[in-house]
Amino acid sequence: MPELPEVEVVRRGLEPRTVGRIVESVEILDARIIRRQAGGADRLRGALTGTRLTAVARRGKFLWWRLADADGQDTGEALVGHLGMSGQLRVRTDDPLSTPADSAGPASEGPASDPHRHRRLTLHLDDGSAIDLLDQRLFGGLWTSPLEAVSDGAVAGLGSPDALIPADAAGIARDLLDPATDLSAVARRIRGRRAPVKSLLLAQDLVSGIGNIYADEALWAARIRFDTPGARLSQRKVLELLRAAREVMERALEVGGTSFDALYVNVEGRSGYFARSLSAYGRDGEPCERCGTVLRRAVHQGRSSHFCPRCQRAAR
Template sequence: MPELPEVEVVRRGLERWVAGRTVTEVEVLHPRAVRRHPAGGADFAARLTGQRFEVARRRGKYLWLPLAESGTSVLGHLGMSGQLLVQPEGAADEKHLRIRIRFDDSAGTELRFVDQRTFGGLSLHDQTPAGLPDVIGHIARDPLDPEFDDAAFQSALRLRRTTVKRALLDQSLISGVGNIYADEALWRSRLHYDRPTATLTRPRSAELLGHIRDVMNAALAVGGTSFDSLYVNVNGESGYFDRSLDAYGREDEPCRRCGTPMRRRAWMNRSSYFCPRCQRPPRPTV
């Protein structure tokens, strides 16, 4: 569940089903799932056992479970294919089950980290005075954070010497935006992905930020975007926002504004979807 709305859906599930529970056993079934925990899987398991989870928090695409009275937290990132699932004890292991966490209560469920491509993982970190795991200090606030500074973001965006989609995907400038919501916000803003950030006016950058927020909130309201069973909440359920996408994945389909067939362009080892009429490419600079 990679981008902000999908991660927030997972965070809410953890808040409901995992907060307040005490860990009795941790099984690390694949070393890559704890590769961001330098001391290794055995240390991760030993240090987590006996600890009690507090309410899950999130910044951008990272989420973490603070451990009560310890000054540490379990940090999680879902990568491209990670899932955090609350499953009945005894349910058959998923094919890509990487980490299992058991609890001391009688709720009858356990927490599982399942990840096909192993780009995601869990790790244990000290918290900074601000309450953030120390290794994500470089991650900017996300646009749904009440303390996100709109004016500062707009200024920083326009000062960058890069192109607008690159900037949106830079998690140290604004976090939580990935390939889907970048394309959606750019389509709503009528901006081409290769538009130099320096050419954005203040109103255009404000409008872009507004569209990022709007599209993320709209996705969150319907449980996020799921094209397949890889992207689900902690109960294994998909979101519905794929039906509302205007740009992402719509190659050759008519633009919902002007009817022109949408295009896909290879871009940074991935794809950008855009309307060639509504989102004109920037004039080549000399």
């Protein structure tokens, strides 16, 4: 499942290719991909056709484009996207092998996957390019959502021009790459709960964007076992954990994110290669890079957790 670094790679790839462009038409191949759209396909086409994309922003795993009318006036809505388990937003041009000169984002590797397979929706833009939404498992989607002001008055997310956020994304917390995130406040809230610390990292209401991969990596880096209750951790230790999570996601972002299969690729259809730098996730049976102890995998609350039994001891 794409996590924060992967979604930010996609946002950075979309920004130079889509901002300023006008949506000429909307092609819907599978209506399930717009199941969250109030009013269905007609409402989506009516909201987007002839509309200019003026910014592309992100908070956690949510992406959104700001929309303006033909006169450049904000429409009061955003086009929201979520990649779910296997969603991909791919930019297609007249020349399928061309790459824009101002291409943003890190280099990546791996063969481009088939751009025609699992295509569910396409936005056709005024420069002849297209944005394809591909989704094998159909947990993602695109839909419009009204804008509302964020409660803290800060810029809504990375790439946002102001403090307005789509209503459907307003309920999730800020993420660790957001300069407005108050790490000390997040740490205090984690310490105020007795739930396992990994569950708290994944919940999205305390801090957003962290999934299974980066939770395991951050917990390994901070030497905290996945099932330690939040209330058993000190403020210093939780801050260490949050900083470790931010650092590992920044490193992943530099190399295009983590790809284990063709389900996550960037806007050019290529995979990231942070998987080769992982210290814990997916490495059960291999030696810990710190102490040499064999890493283990445990299933807790329906999720796999990868950890070092020596470095990450159970709470007493």
